[in-house]
Structures are given as structure tokens and as C-alpha cells.
Amino acid sequence: MTAASASVVATAIDPAIGYTAIALVTLATALIGFFAVRLSRTTSDFYVASRTVRPWWNASAIGGEYLSAASVLGIAGLILFEGAYGLWFPIGYAAGYLMLLLLVAAPLRRSGAYTLPDFTGARLASRRVRGLTTALVIIIGWFYIVPQLQGAALAMTIATGLPPWTGAAAVALIVGLIVAAGGMRSITYVQAFQFWLKLTAVAVPAIAMLLVVSGRDLDAAAAEAFPAALGPLAADPLAVTSLVLALLLGTLGLPHVLIRFTTNPDGAAARRTTLIVIVLLALFYVFPVIIGLLGRVHAADLAQPGTADGLALVLPGRLIEGPVGDVLTALVVAGAFGAFLSTSSGLVVALAGVISQQVAGGTVRGFRLAALGSTLVPLAVVLLIAPAGLAGSVGLVFAFTASTLSPLLVLAVWWRGLTARGAVAGMLTGALACALALALGLLLGPAGVADAQLPSTVVSLLTQPALLTVPLAVTATVVVSRWGGQRPPAGVDRMLARLHVPEPR
Amino acid sequence: MSESTESPRPPRVRVTAPRPGEALDLPGGDDERGPAATASRAPADAERLLVRSLMRSQLRVAIVSALGFVLALAAIGVLAALPALQSTLIAGVPAGWLVLGFAAFPPLVAVAGIATLAANRTEAQYRELTGADDSERGIP
Numbered sequence: 001m002t003a004a005s006a007s008v009v010a011t012a013i014d015p016a017i018g019y020t021a022i023a024l025v026t027l028a029t030a031l032i033g034f035f036a037v038r039l040s041r042t043t044s045d046f047y048v049a050s051r052t053v054r055p056w057w058n059a060s061a062i063g064g065e066y067l068s069a070a071s072v073l074g075i076a077g078l079i080l081f082e083g084a085y086g087l088w089f090p091i092g093y094a095a096g097y098l099m100l101l102l103l104v105a106a107p108l109r110r111s112g113a114y115t116l117p118d119f120t121g122a123r124l125a126s127r128r129v130r131g132l133t134t135a136l137v138i139i140i141g142w143f144y145i146v147p148q149l150q151g152a153a154l155a156m157t158i159a160t161g162l163p164p165w166t167g168a169a170a171v172a173l174i175v176g177l178i179v180a181a182g183g184m185r186s187i188t189y190v191q192a193f194q195f196w197l198k199l200t201a202v203a204v205p206a207i208a209m210l211l212v213v214s215g216r217d218l219d220a221a222a223a224e225a226f227p228a229a230l231g232p233l234a235a236d237p238l239a240v241t242s243l244v245l246a247l248l249l250g251t252l253g254l255p256h257v258l259i260r261f262t263t264n265p266d267g268a269a270a271r272r273t274t275l276i277v278i279v280l281l282a283l284f285y286v287f288p289v290i291i292g293l294l295g296r297v298h299a300a301d302l303a304q305p306g307t308a309d310g311l312a313l314v315l316p317g318r319l320i321e322g323p324v325g326d327v328l329t330a331l332v333v334a335g336a337f338g339a340f341l342s343t344s345s346g347l348v349v350a351l352a353g354v355i356s357q358q359v360a361g362g363t364v365r366g367f368r369l370a371a372l373g374s375t376l377v378p379l380a381v382v383l384l385i386a387p388a389g390l391a392g393s394v395g396l397v398f399a400f401t402a403s404t405l406s407p408l409l410v411l412a413v414w415w416r417g418l419t420a421r422g423a424v425a426g427m428l429t430g431a432l433a434c435a436l437a438l439a440l441g442l443l444l445g446p447a448g449v450a451d452a453q454l455p456s457t458v459v460s461l462l463t464q465p466a467l468l469t470v471p472l473a474v475t476a477t478v479v480v481s482r483w484g485g486q487r488p489p490a491g492v493d494r495m496l497a498r499l500h501v502p503e504p505r
Numbered sequence: 506m507s508e509s510t511e512s513p514r515p516p517r518v519r520v521t522a523p524r525p526g527e528a529l530d531l532p533g534g535d536d537e538r539g540p541a542a543t544a545s546r547a548p549a550d551a552e553r554l555l556v557r558s559l560m561r562s563q564l565r566v567a568i569v570s571a572l573g574f575v576l577a578l579a580a581i582g583v584l585a586a587l588p589a590l591q592s593t594l595i596a597g598v599p600a601g602w603l604v605l606g607f608a609a610f611p612p613l614v615a616v617a618g619i620a621t622l623a624a625n626r627t628e629a630q631y632r633e634l635t636g637a638d639d640s641e642r643g644i645p
Contacts (some may be wrong), residue, residue, distance in 0.1 A: 093577070094609075095613055097617075102567035223599050226598060232591075268625060271621050279614055286607060288611070497556040500559055
């Protein structure tokens with residue numbers, strides 16, 4: 001964001017409100033976190049909360065962890081900035097959990113593994129698969145934390161007028177401390193609280209704004225606010241298909257999502273939890289869509305790359321004057337900060353679990369050190385590079401996950417013929433193809449479209465490559481498993497039985 | 506776990522961390538699986554066939570449900586793009602935008618609910634076939 005656009009947005013909010021809201025949500029998070037520390041006693045408390053978490057709590061916690069800056073701020077901003085194309089994002093974010101429910105929820109819980117590398121390494125009896133999965137989990141986690149911290153930087157600037165780095169640094173500091181202190185057990189309660197905070201923070205302002213504008217004549221502004229050029233017909237079907245594929249499949253490979261399923265008591269509970277998550281997400285995503293549509297009518301001036309993501313923060317104060325508007329603004333600021341805190345801490349828990357098991361033998365001390373490391377690297381990245389749109393950057397992480405870990409997980413759960421070589425080939429192919437496409441898209445995309453040198457279809461596929469890279473990764477996995485000269489691991493039948501056979505009643 | 510999930514709170518279990526490089530002792534050797542799974546036994550062929558048919562049934566549930574949702578999504582995309590819905594305004598918003606913004610969520614919840622029921626039913630049938638209702642986990 002440029003300094004000028006930041007100040008335009010910043011003047012919209014009274015800094016006192018911003019400080020109060022941020023202080024309150026941080027205090028609440030810290031109190032719940034530190035209270036729960038007293039309950040954290042063992043290593044397994046740290047890693048999976050000793051599997052005592054029940055479906056409603058767990059579903060709220062999964063929702064709280066999943067709803068990131070991209071959901072709370074990014075979707076409304078994208079609808080304002082890109083029009084109807086942005087409406088596909090909430091659908092994909094929510095429907096990713098359907099794929100998770102259908103393909104991996106119960107089997108992963110039954111595997112008994114509690115990190116992704118544990119699962120893939122054990123399923124294929126291969127250290128190499130385990131190591132490569134670890135590397136991918138770390139890369140995906142870091143890149144997913146980056147937009148959270150960027151969102152924090154934006155929200156801090158809008159809410160208080162402080163320079164952007166303070167928001168990123170504050171969130172990184174709080175998350176590192178809470179995770180290092182309490183591990184998974186404290187985080188579960190923090191996350192569950194965060195879901196309901198975030199739902200309130202988008203629902204109450206959205207409903208209040210609907211009530212305020214309901215008396216006005218809105219039809220006159222419709223042609224300008226909802227132009228056909230940005231409408232549902234205008235979106236390139238290929239780009240939409242590729243995006244939806246990335247969002248649908250990407251969710252099931254996200255490390256912070258998967259680790260949560262290991263905290264269910266059994267496979268059926270994992271499925272029930274996922275179903276509740278889908279209901280909660282479907283409820284939540286109604287409101288960012290409302291805010292985005294309202295923004296197209298009432299805040300068209302914010303529809304620029306640097307300011308669109310601030311829409312959800314600024315709009316309540318614009319439409320509703322006086323103390324009520326102030327309170328609603330404070331609520332959204334609190335919810336947005338909640339989002340940065342909860343998603344980042346969920347990711348840090350997942351990363352710290354993976355890293356500390358790989359290098360520190362799974363001790364509590366190793367977990368704490370890894371938690372600090374997992375926070376500092378993304379913070380350094382945020383302080384060095386310029387931010388892009390929140391929902392867009394998260395969408396790229398989904399594409400990368402959908403091209404690497406997701407195909408491997410699905411095949412590992414359902415296909416007996418998968419081999420370690422096939423898994424390695426698939427992960428490498430997906431990762432390289434996806435990274436290459438994204439890099440080419442960034443380099444060639446804007447210029448190529450401007451000069452009409454590249455067809456827009458090619459640019460769409462380079463900037464959102466899942467439609468190419470997912471089939472490529474699956475093909476590489478299957479071909480190398482079949483003809484790569486390696487047999488499936490010896491215990492494969494017993495392993496698959498373990499994944500699919502229901503627990504005794 | 507041997508006790509019902511409806512008890513007030515499931516007991517805390519200690520989960521042990523595998524060391525890197527050590528093969529994770531998953532098949533049958535884990536601690537929280539109950540006695541049935543702890544003893545590792547050679548899989549009988551009949552049971553292996555049963556497990557395969559269970560997997561096929563569950564995969565069919567997954568694929569049919571996923572296809573159902575994707576078809577619903579495609580229909581919503583086409584419906585939202587109809588020119589007639591761009592000119593019809595509801596509360597100042599073209600109907601096509603509203604369809605795309607909100608119509609996908611009811612089918613999503615419906616498919617998820619049906620798929621959960623179907624998967625649970627498949628597992629119940631498997632339990633009946635193997636007589637695993639009481640204490641024996643049907644694992645070979």
C-alpha cells in the first residue's frame with residue numbers, strides 16, 4: 001500500500017477506537033490462552049490436546065483457525081475490487097471442507113498420526129517422503145502466515161494510524177508467545193472463542209448496515225455499482241474453474257487444518273466435526289459477501305489495490321454515524337485482529353509440531369523453539385516485501401497446496417498402488433510446475449495482457465495454475481508408482497484397513 | 506476408544522511422538538486403539554476383501570457426493586450468468602450477483618449432510634458383516 005492511500009483510509013477511523021479494540025481482543029486471547037496453559041501438562045497436550053476435544057468445540061476451533069485475514073477482510077475487498085469473480089472465493093473456501101469430509105477426514109483421524117509428515121512417512125514407510133512432506137508443510141505454512149501478517153499491518157494502520165510494521169510485529173509477537181506457552185491445548189480454546197468473535201464481527205455490522213440502507217432507493221445506483229463488465233458472465237470460465245479447483249482441493253492439504261482432525265476422539269467424530277464446520281462456514285460467509293456488495297454501492301472510492309482490503313473496517317463508520325458506528329468499527333477491528341491471531345497461531349502450532357518432531361525429537365522444549373522460529377521467518381518476509389491483495393495471495397497458497405500435498409493425501413488414503421517413489425515424483429512435479437507457473441505469471445502476466453502478446457487464457461492459467469498443475473501432479477504420482485520399479489510398502493493392506501475400518505462401538 | 510463418545514468428556518490420552526527415521530508404528534501397534542488392535546495379526550484373506558469392498562463403497566459415496574456438488578455449482582454459475590438476471594434487481598443488486606453470492610451454500614450443507622449419513626451407514630453395514638459391534642475392532 002502506498003503511504004497516500006493508507007492515510008486516506010486511516011483518517012476514517014478514530015485511533016482511540018482502534019487501540020481499544022486491539023487491546024481488548026489481545027487481552028481476551030492472552031487470558032484464555034494463559035488460563036489454558038495450566039491445563040497443559042504433557043507433550044501430547046502440546047501437540048494434539050490429548051485428543052479430548054469434542055466435536056462442537058473442535059468445529060468452532062477449526063472455523064476460528066481457518067477464517068483468516070482473507071475471509072474477514074479479503075473477500076469483501078475482492079468483491080469490491082474485482083466484482084462477481086470475488087464471489088467465487090467464499091464458495092471455494094467453504095466447499096474445501098466438503099472435499100476434506102469426503103476424502104480424508106475420518107481416515108486421517110484413524111491413522112493415529114498427528115502431523116502430515118507422520119502420516120505420509122508411515123503410510124509409505126519412507127523417510128524421504130516424510131522429509132519432503134515436512135519441507136512442503138514448512139513452505140506452505142510460511143507463505144500462509146505472510147498474508148496474515150500483511151493483513152495485520154493494514155488493519156493496524158487503518159485502526160490506529162501507526163506504521164504498518166507495528167501490526168505485523170505485534171501479531172507475530174503475541175502468537176509466538178501464546179503458542180510457545182500453551183501449545184495445542186490452550187490454542188483450541190482460543191480458536192473456538194475466535195470463531196464466535198469473528199462471526200459477530202462480520203454479522204452485526206453487516207446486519208446493522210443493511211437496516212440503515214434498507215429505506216433508501218438503491219435501484220438507481222445499480223447500473224454503476226454492479227456493471228455487467230464485472231458481472232458473473234464476464235469472469236473467464238477457465239480462470240474460475242482453475243480457482244475453484246485450487247480452493248476445493250487446497251483446503252485438505254493445509255497443515256493447520258489437518259492437525260485439528262487428529263484431536264477428534266474417533267473417525268466418525270472427525271466426520272461429524274467437519275459437517276459442523278461446513279455449517280458454521282456457510283453461515284459465516286454470508287456476511288463478507290453482504291459487506292462486499294454494500295461496498296460496491298457505498299464505497300466505490302476504495303476499489304483500488306491498496307485500500308480495497310480495508311473495506312470491511314471502514315464501511316460501518318461511513319454508513320452509520322456517531323457512537324453506534326464507532327462501536328461497530330471497533331468490533332470489526334477486533335474481529336480482524338482475531339483472524340490474524342488465530343490463523344497465524346494455528347499455523348505456528350502445526351509448523352512447530354512438524355519442525356520439532358523432525359529435528360528435536362518431539363520435546364516440549366523443541367516445540368517452543370520451533371514455534372518462535374515459525375513466527376520470525378514470515379515476519380522477516382513481511383517486513384521486506386510489498387503486500388499484494390489478501391484473498392489473492394491466500395488463493396495462490398491454495399493452488400500450491402492443491403498441487404502438492406492434496407493429491408498425495410487423497411491417493412494415500414484411497415489407492416493401494418501408491419509407492420514412495422510415486423509420492424516423491426508427484427510432490428516434486430506439482431511443486432515445481434506450480435512455482436514455475438506462478439513465477440511466469442508474475443513476470444509476464446500484466447505486461448503480456450497489456451501488449452496483447454499472450455492470450456488471456458494463458459495468463460489466467462499462469463496466475464491461477466491449479467487446472468494444469470493438479471492433473472500433472474496426479475499423473476506423475478500414478479505413472480511413477482505404476483512403472484517406477486517399486487512395489488507398494490509391505491504393510492499396505494493393514495494400513496488401509498486401519499484408515500477405513502470403523503472403530504468398535 | 507472403547508467407551509461411548511457421548512460420555513461427558515473423553516479421557517485424556519498420552520500420545521507418543523515417533524522419532525524421525527523410525528518407522529511410525531502405525532499398523533496395529535498404537536496405544537490408544539484398545540486391545541483389539543494392539544496385537545498384530547496376519548490379515549485373513551476374507552477380511553482383506555471385506556476392507557476392500559468397504560473402501561470401494563466409501564469411495565463411491567465420496568465421488569457421487571463430490572460430483573453432485575460440482576454439478577450444483579456449475580448450474581449456479583450458469584444461472585448467475587444469465588443476462589435476464591443481470592437486469593433483474595433485488596434490493597438494488599442484480600439477481601445474478603445474489604445467486605452467485607448466496608445460492609451455493611444450501612447445496613453445500615445438504616451434500617455434506619447426506620454424505621456423512623451415507624458414510625456412517627456404510628460403516629454400520631461393515632460392522633454388521635464383521636460382527637464388530639461389541640468389542641472387537643474389525644481390523645484384521
